Amino acid sequence: MIRLSRKYRFSASHRLYSPALSEERNRAIYGKCANPYGHGHDYEVEVTVAGRVDAVTGRSVSLAALDALVNGEIVEPFRYKNLNEEVPAFQMAVPTTENLAVEAARRLRAKWQIVFGADGPQFENIRIWETERNICEVSGREFQTNES
């Protein structure tokens, strides 16, 4: 078993604000991230795949298939978007890095077996950099919801 990781990038805007909380609580929890018009980041996404190295090709996963999956499920739907307004999952959940990573993992998990099959390389984890100092990691293996 070997773990291969590949990085992707997208830029998007968001606002961290929960309608379930008071104005003061929002301000206390999210600080300037709760500013009403939102703000943006250059996000980085690292997807790690665990697989066996094919004896002939020397590859553990098809990079073309991985790129197509991640670009189709994460980069294209999120890039140059207002996450709160344009991504359905964030009409309910606050688009924190945590919830973004959970949603990104859910999207990959939903299509993984269709792309790679049951015996193919496994989705190990996903890491999302909101900034160089803010990184969130979610396992690809277990089922996680926005509540977990």
Place this chain on the structure above:
Amino acid sequence: MLISKRVEFSASHICRSPLLSEEENQRVYGAACNPHSHGHNYLIEVAIEGEPAPVTGMIMDLKELKDILEEKVLNIYDHRLLNKEVEPFDRIVPTVENIAIDIWNRLQGPINLHERSTLYSVKVYETNDLFVEYRGGK
């Protein structure tokens, strides 16, 4: 406890298998199957596991680790065409996966000979955006 050391080497390779057709090589490796070769600045991160010795406070003298990395990997890989000049890549394709496994195989013996340390993982970054981690099959 884990301690890691990073070193770099530059090398060229050709990702192409004689067992595959031209179309399959193109599909699997894309531009990397160019028979004239291309190159990368590889970065290796080697993690060793152990407990620090009570007197020295060290798992392993990092100078010793550096010497092992130089002798067993860098002197062999640096500024070479891997397919032609480094075994086993005369027989298997020098993908980043196979490079990590080969580096593990070269390092495991000498590092595990050391009384306090065992090799934990080998990470090989082929570019900033693509790397693998091998933990001896675990």
